[in-house]
Amino acid sequence: MINPYVLEPHWANWMLTLEMFVAGVAAGTFFLIALMNAASAPGRAGAEDREVAARLGFIPMPLMLVVAILLIADLGEPGRFMNIIFRSPIAEERGPGIFMFNPNSPMTWGTYVIALFGLLTLVPFADALLHTGRLGREPVAADRRRILETVAHHPIGMAFCALVALAVGTYSGVLLNVTSQNVWGDTILLGAMYMVFSALSGAAVAAIVADRLGYARTASAVRSLLVWFAAISGLLLLVFLVNLAAVGRASPLVADLDQLVAPIFWIGVVGLAILYPLLALWRRGPVVTRGGRSLAVAGLDLGRLAVVGTGVLIGVLAFRYVLLYSALAATQ
């Protein structure tokens, strides 16, 4: 008999692959901003961090716009999207009230979290605008900056933002976990993995920005981040594979080389996202500076950090692809 009791996973499409990747990068970047603000210290390094964080602030908001467009394009009808947040009067079984909230549905959580996150991305964006002098001249800007800085750099505020960012990175993984699809429903690790990989992508973005701006001190920290996040990702991935193997579903991911998923898994996920940063950045060297400009970090020319970052980003994209399409591969 050829009819499977699992239908083809409909989310295995390029739009959603891209959507999850972009949202993950936005979330990861935001996480990095929060991290930098939270860890910010006095002195030169702190100044560099703040500088980088401010530039990173430009990134999440537009990315989230792209996410929204992708989501709407994927659903087809923008109007209907509202039914997740505002209860349609027809759905009377869900009780009175104008809001729709299904606590059992990761999609409900995800939608609320994304909406909130979308709003929050305005803060670093404004911060970045101010920082780069694009939001009016002094002294007006000074007032605004004060207000913004208290908001944007508030430690509790930052912790909260970091959590929201991570939640955005996570929810689609949890959502995949909460299905009956092959691979997705076979594990409980996707939420964590999605989160870790979006943090990794955030670190990669930060690495590129720090590198291109030439902030070696920040770059040095981001280097460590990349290595550690890659290590955590690798560890999780290992547990995940053991988990899949235990339920007999590992082969489409790792062994069916005639399908796209397994090669992309090995080259993209294992190679680019995990091994590449680990191997390239493992050895830590001194930060070399000349005339206030950093030249090298960790024994590495600054330019190369951006290359590694780009590689990691491609690796994370591969991760999105592999996970979305793994269910399809395991169903065919």
Place this chain on the structure above:
Amino acid sequence: MDLQHSDAVVFMGSNMAECHPVGFKWPMKAKARGATLIHVDPRFTRTSAMCDLYVPMRSGTDIVFLGALINYVIENKKYLEEYVINFTNAGTLINAGFKDTDDPGQDGFFSGYNPQTRAYDRTTWQYQTDAAPVRVPEPTTPTGEQSDGQASQPGVTSRPGTLGASSVAGADFAALIANRLPGVPKTDISLSHPNSVFQILRRHYARYTPEMVERVCGTPKELFLKVAETITANSGRDRTTAFVYAVGWTQHTTGVQLIRTAGMLQALLGNIGRPGGGIMALRGHATIQGCTDIASLYNIHPGYLSTPDATKAHDTLRDYILTETQPTSFWSNTPAYMVSQLKAWFGDAATAQNDYLYDTLPKMTGDHSHLPVFVEMSEGKIKGMIVTGQNPATSINSTFQRKAMASLEWLVVLDSYETETAAFWKDVAGADPKAVRTEVFFIPAAHIAEKDGSMTQTQRTIQWHDKAADPPGDARSDLFFWYDLGKRLKRRYANSNAPRDLGIKHMTLDYDPEPAEVAEWKHKDEPSAFKIFKEINGFTVQPKRDLATAVPLNSFANLQANGTTACGAWIYTGMLQVVSGQMVNRARMQPGKNDGWVSPNWGWAWPGNRHQLYNRASADAQGRPWSERKKFTYWDAAARTWKNDSGEGIDFTPTKAPETPANPRGIGIAFHSGAHPFLLKTDGKAWLFAPSGTSDGPLPTHYEPWESPVKNLLYKQDRNPVAKIWEVGGNKYNEFAGAEFPTVITTYRLTEHHLSGTMSRWLPWLAELQPELFCEMSPELAREKGIANGDYVNVISSRATTRARALVTKRLRPFTIDGKTVHQVGMPWHWGYMGIATSDVANNVTALVADPNVTIHEGKAFTCRIERAADQRSNAPKGAKV
């Protein structure tokens, strides 16, 4: 419905679960009650899946299987002796000159065979009888015609000049029939006389052994014995077994004999006329039973009266009646039935003085059934054809039939869809439509729900149905078409004084609807189906015929031979009593709940609301139920009447006591004793040996199909010597037992489609369920031929090639026939080149060859060659002709 009472059911020659899925609930009920279900079929089907035992056999070998069961029953004394002695002709003595197929020098032929005419003379097959009563001289008929049973010249029209003269005025048919009583058949109730039917039967089937079954049918001996044990264990006083068949048995050159074998077996086991017994003939098209009853066959009039025949002594009505009336069976009533029918057709114009216009009826001159008609058509002998409710372009040897239609001048197709027949020219002419000169008229027909009417199903139960919707567009009912055509003809001949036109002039076309009948519909001139229904039922003739007010008759016993009653078909007389009530309350009737289980009120069964024919046989010779468990019709000695507690009509003279002796001077069933249940037989008994009625032998005998890869292992004569064959161009037969066509093939149906597919392939919901023609084959054959499941294969015969998908399945199997492997494949035949789901026509590969008794084709067993198609593209053109 009766099947629910069976203790064992053998489906053989039927795929009931697939072809009669709704009726199949009754055997399923029996199974739930503990009955054993057996399926004997070349293929493992959806019916097999529901059965306790599946028994494979090669197509075309059923007589060996059933004959071996008869042998088993006789040799193991498993027959119901009291039943056999009293209710069958087992003890009757046969003419001493009779020679059986196994007698020295007979080589598979019975005595009386004439190789020149390829026909039998049945003289030696007759009963030995006491001397017949001495005949008294009869007055000659008023016109002085002969009435001695001599046929006039075939093809000569009867005395046109004398049309209107009377042969029946003043005739006393009772006396004339009494004067024709035969002698009483001689019997030996010890069944031991060498000329007795029983002993002939025993000898005839002695070589039909379980080993022979294994050699010829390919059925493992153990499986055969399991069937034998099951049916004998489930037959007798307290238990009954039913056989269920359909066209898996009929479509053979031995079709009629094959079914007789089962009838004989059931008679031996005492399973006929009893609840849960019998042989159930599952009919085909929705009301094919009604069509047979009301005569869509060329050789019978409504109610199974014979069509006047120029090759028989049918010159005058008197000749017809005296030839057709059987003095010693229920058919002794033929005069009343025939005269009433003529009164129904010609109304007030039909009188004894003009022989009720009998002479205006056309007489048949030979076999005018489907296959010979198309052969004549191919020879250019037929100018035009009206096709209604049929799709011959996909019928047996369909390439031949389509070509034949191209020699018509005109063709009218009355159908709801543009069928392959309506579009036959598209196939025959290919790219050049001008190549076919036939003028085709397509007339859109209303579908069943779009008209009033009745249906008679497989149990002879008739039900009325109301029109539910107006037909779309120009579509009209068939009734309207024929009624209108009839009226036009009447107008055309209104001024003719030629005697031959009297029939048309006096046709009673008075079926105009009452206003209430058409009030809610768009067409106000649709004829009244109900008036026709009433005419079929029969009524007492009033001074002036008026169908609206005519009083319906309640029983065929009321029909008269003197012109005072009119009746379209005697078998249906009385139906209006139940059917008119049923029009109101059928929906509320539930057989077995608020109606008797035989459904006396839910559905009226002919004749006389008797659902179970010969049900007197459900009591023993003394009229007592065979057992309490199988109690049905029984004699109530106190009330001196036959009774049945389920509301069933008694198929017997209601007050004729079981001990009533046979009356050698009695007419009709009075000739039989009170212990003879089989009213329609001349001796009141079930026939284990048929002295008349069959043209290919008194006993069923195994012959191989006309096309078979193996020779007959039982007789020197391979094939039915009197089978109907047509050795004409385009109908070449595959060499018998030759190497070129080594594979046995059968054709059949699927639940998902209906017949030629017009009623299913045009319907998206059904089209998608079985989208394409396929050929089922075993993995063993597929491997041999390098065929993979789903591949396109060519199915090749001497007629043509058909392209089909391979459905490789272990449900089919190779047979070991006499030590040699013989493969069998099968194709459902529902496809054609029109409609939503299209494919090649399976019938391209079949041949025109038929049973000698009823001219049924042999679509169930022939030969072919299977090859993997070179072109595997899904839209590739059809297989090349060879």
Place this chain on the structure above:
Amino acid sequence: MTAGTKGMFVDTSVCTGCKACQVACKQWNELPMEDNEAVANHTAFLGDSYDNTGHLSATNWRHVKFVEQIGPADSSDRASPRWLMMSDSCKHCEQAGCLEVCPTGALFRTQFGSVDIHQDVCIGCRYCVGACPFGVIEVNKKTGRVNKCILCQDRMEIGMGTACAKACPTASITFGNVDDLKVMAAERVKALHARGETSAYIYGWDLGNSGEITAGPNKGAKVKDMEVVGGLNVFYLLLDKPDVYALPAAPSVPQKNMAPSAGVALISAAVLGVTGLAAFRRRRMAEAEVRP
């Protein structure tokens, strides 16, 4: 399950595979043919026994499966042949994965205990598609919304049974109160066992029966009634292991993954936060070292 919950009992032991249910469903619910082009182009033939519609979908709310078991596949042995047929549809689960994940409330539990869809609320997010453990619910390519068997909600509202049950000639599908159907199912299994057909057991509820498969590749394997996802209001009498009918052997509600998945994610969040902060902290120390 509340009293009066309606459902269907599907007894596969009497299913003749006639597909009347499949067609009746399409007729009553006015569903189109699945793929016109495939039929027209002669690519619709599946060659999978007598099945040519493959699976349940937005336009096939009912689907009849065919499993041929005529002896081992690679041998000519054809002993104790079986051809299993099973008519499948939405199970109207007591714990319905589809319903639980639906973010809009389009999927809802009806007054009859069945699971229905508000077409005008559904946004076509397809979450329910992946959530159903049985592959039942599907997106309708024309409307972008999802469709599946709705237990003939409109018929039930006027006191009628389901169209498929009505059409089934052998009463393989019976519509009724689930409580009554369970009694009927238990009797049916017992009757089959008494006949020697010990393969029979119930998929959907645990009515206490157990038996042993009598034929086919799993011959001799033990089977017993199984309750799945809190009970199925459309439940089955099967004659072989669930996977033979392409039914999951141990289906579960996807929600079971939600809390663990979120929990592991929370731990990861903590790890990430700590590592992140540590990275910057470490850098500060490293920086201190290089400072001349």
